[in-house]
Amino acid sequence: MTFKFKNVYLNATATVTGPYEKNGPLSKYFDKSFDNLYANEKTFELAETKMLKDSVDILLGKANEKGADVFLSGDLLNQLVPSNLTALSLKIPYFGLYNACATSMEGLLLGSTLIDSGKVKNAICSVSSHNCSAEKQFRYPNEYGGSKPKVATFTATGAASAYISKTPSQIRIESGTVGKVMDLGITDVYNMGAVMAPAAADTLYQHLKDMKRDINYYDLIVTGDLGIFGKQILRDYMKEAYNMDLIKYNDCGIMLYNLNEQPVYAGGSGPVCCPLVSYSVILDRMKKGELEKVLIMSTGALHSPTLVNQKLSIPSICHAISLEVVK
Amino acid sequence: MTFKFKNVYLNATATVTGPYEKNGPLSKYFDKSFDNLYANEKTFELAETKMLKDSVDILLGKANEKGADVFLSGDLLNQLVPSNLTALSLKIPYFGLYNACATSMEGLLLGSTLIDSGKVKNAICSVSSHNCSAEKQFRYPNEYGGSKPKVATFTATGAASAYISKTPSQIRIESGTVGKVMDLGITDVYNMGAVMAPAAADTLYQHLKDMKRDINYYDLIVTGDLGIFGKQILRDYMKEAYNMDLIKYNDCGIMLYNLNEQPVYAGGSGPVCCPLVSYSVILDRMKKGELEKVLIMSTGALHSPTLVNQKLSIPSICHAISLEVVK
Numbered sequence: 001m002t003f004k005f006k007n008v009y010l011n012a013t014a015t016v017t018g019p020y021e022k023n024g025p026l027s028k029y030f031d032k033s034f035d036n037l038y039a040n041e042k043t044f045e046l047a048e049t050k051m052l053k054d055s056v057d058i059l060l061g062k063a064n065e066k067g068a069d070v071f072l073s074g075d076l077l078n079q080l081v082p083s084n085l086t087a088l089s090l091k092i093p094y095f096g097l098y099n100a101c102a103t104s105m106e107g108l109l110l111g112s113t114l115i116d117s118g119k120v121k122n123a124i125c126s127v128s129s130h131n132c133s134a135e136k137q138f139r140y141p142n143e144y145g146g147s148k149p150k151v152a153t154f155t156a157t158g159a160a161s162a163y164i165s166k167t168p169s170q171i172r173i174e175s176g177t178v179g180k181v182m183d184l185g186i187t188d189v190y191n192m193g194a195v196m197a198p199a200a201a202d203t204l205y206q207h208l209k210d211m212k213r214d215i216n217y218y219d220l221i222v223t224g225d226l227g228i229f230g231k232q233i234l235r236d237y238m239k240e241a242y243n244m245d246l247i248k249y250n251d252c253g254i255m256l257y258n259l260n261e262q263p264v265y266a267g268g269s270g271p272v273c274c275p276l277v278s279y280s281v282i283l284d285r286m287k288k289g290e291l292e293k294v295l296i297m298s299t300g301a302l303h304s305p306t307l308v309n310q311k312l313s314i315p316s317i318c319h320a321i322s323l324e325v326v327k
Numbered sequence: 328m329t330f331k332f333k334n335v336y337l338n339a340t341a342t343v344t345g346p347y348e349k350n351g352p353l354s355k356y357f358d359k360s361f362d363n364l365y366a367n368e369k370t371f372e373l374a375e376t377k378m379l380k381d382s383v384d385i386l387l388g389k390a391n392e393k394g395a396d397v398f399l400s401g402d403l404l405n406q407l408v409p410s411n412l413t414a415l416s417l418k419i420p421y422f423g424l425y426n427a428c429a430t431s432m433e434g435l436l437l438g439s440t441l442i443d444s445g446k447v448k449n450a451i452c453s454v455s456s457h458n459c460s461a462e463k464q465f466r467y468p469n470e471y472g473g474s475k476p477k478v479a480t481f482t483a484t485g486a487a488s489a490y491i492s493k494t495p496s497q498i499r500i501e502s503g504t505v506g507k508v509m510d511l512g513i514t515d516v517y518n519m520g521a522v523m524a525p526a527a528a529d530t531l532y533q534h535l536k537d538m539k540r541d542i543n544y545y546d547l548i549v550t551g552d553l554g555i556f557g558k559q560i561l562r563d564y565m566k567e568a569y570n571m572d573l574i575k576y577n578d579c580g581i582m583l584y585n586l587n588e589q590p591v592y593a594g595g596s597g598p599v600c601c602p603l604v605s606y607s608v609i610l611d612r613m614k615k616g617e618l619e620k621v622l623i624m625s626t627g628a629l630h631s632p633t634l635v636n637q638k639l640s641i642p643s644i645c646h647a648i649s650l651e652v653v654k
Contacts, residue, residue: 117444
């Protein structure tokens with residue numbers, strides 16, 4: 001199911017990160033980075049909340065707005081703690097969303113629909129994740145010091161927010177594809193790239209079919225957080241299942257870190273990974289005229305520790321948003 | 328923020344419950360009830376999933392449809408396990424939502440917007456909850472046998488689904504108000520009625536103000552799961568804060584059980600509590616002509632065990648949907 005949007009624009013974006021992202025190759029593009037994982041708060045959950053709140057504050061400054069009609073937000077923490085607390089401090093109507101690491105584009109899909117329908121004038125769409133709050137919730141606390149396989153990805157720390165409205169800007173939200181849940185039977189909680197690649201393939205194929213577009217239509221297609229192994233699986237999958245060569249393609253999890261130098265295994269992951277890269281270097285390249293049409297595909301592993309303990313496999317989903325430079 | 332919907336109709340609803348709800352006063356209105364809490368599955372999580380899948384199957388039968396353009400669903404379990412697995416079996420585009428026990432009306436708000444905007448032709452909006460899967464996740468496993476105070480509510484077991492579209496039917500989704508997150512500092516995880524009443528009051532006042540309506544405009548106003556104590560707090564709050572007498576009002580948590588006979592403390596709660604009552608006896612009374620205008624307010628405590636352990640208070644939210652009988 002692909003939605004076409006008539007007049008929805010990305011007016012501003014804001015990115016806040018932790019220290020690992022600051023030490024990565026995209027450092028100069030971020031609006032704010034913390035040197036410590038606690039972000040001067042007492043717990044990792046409150047650190048993530050601080051980053052999400054900061055991203056919204058910075059966003060409102062950049063958009064020159066005091067608030068918005070609605071706040072759509074989600075994160076990895078159970079019950080969406082950072083999103084709920086940010087909504088509390090914002091004091092504006094709130095929709096809580098959860099599609100794991102696919103939540104960023106889920107938010108843009110629903111936010112753009114709200115604007116396109118005239119129900120709201122503007123919206124703030126946010127996500128966050130934190131390496132330490134996520135690892136302790138989904139696997140083991142980092143302090144435990146367990147080793148990980150090469151296929152593991154590294155949950156990115158930070159928050160990213162977008163201000164969208166009908167007011168024209170340089171970047172237009174042209175269309176978006178709502179993903180379906182897929183499950184190819186993988187139970188390895190360290191191999192999220194393999195879990196999510198089939199969902200990414202399904203959404204990409206559906207998007208191109210619905211929009212009657214060739215895979216080379218886009219100047220760049222990015223996935224959220226497949227990592228180096230998942231990226232290759234997606235390329236192979238597109239070739240084998242649909243006979244399509246995925247060329248002008250990269251993965252935000254690979255772009256966010258220096259994979260050869262930083263201890264991030266197969267690359268970054270987490271809801272914030274995709275928009276940290278998309279809302280920074282990719283938008284920058286679009287605004288500079290280097291890229292005109294970009295398809296952003298946020299990939300989410302709907303990983304539940306409870307179900308994994310019950311020996312069940314991990315479902316996944318991918319939502320896509322097409323961004324265009326306004327000429 | 329209140330949305331007005333032009334042509335969105337509630338075409339069909341389906342309700343599936345566990346044994347406690349079957350033994351309550353609304354038994355005859357439910358489409359299906361299980362005699363055991365496991366619903367013939369191996370775990371409570373899979374039992375809840377079974378109920379959610381069954382509710383969608385029954386819904387499609389009643390709506391005489393094979394599927395829908397989109398599935399909007401949420402539940403109480405971490406990572407939305409039942410919703411994800413139901414989306415997997417449905418094989419249709421999916422938006423995962425989380426606003427705790429306010430998720431049912433969050434789904435109708437977003438689903439109605441998708442239909443109103445022409446983005447989709449129809450949508451399935453679902454929620455579920457399960458007493459045993461929720462209690463073990465949020466407090467203690469029931470097997471632990473801990474006692475509870477009188478103000479505690481009892482998480483309802485079951486699933487409820489709605490089929491909505493532009494195709495006219497007897498019940499119209501007329502408008503809806505998106506709630507804001509509130510927090511009055513309560514940290515008692517057993518007193519959810521007190522946690523949620525302020526959010527209900529805020530949303531009710533906002534709805535009446537936005538729609539320029541008197542509190543007596545509606546033939547019935549229902550909250551989702553405030554329970555007997557929360558219900559009284561809401562009445563007092565409306566009187567003190569806004570000088571409004573909340574008369575034609577009831578709470579679904581009170582209506583779902585025989586409070587004098589069943590071991591449900593102050594009444595039912597959980598995401599499914601509100602639609603189990605609304606989609607059964609309330610719709611029945613509307614279709615019989617006993618009620619014409621009804622405001623359904625699903626109330627949600629955004630309770631995170633992690634944050635409560637960190638001594639922080641519990642935020643809450645309430646979304647409202649106005650239903651009208653088509654003349």
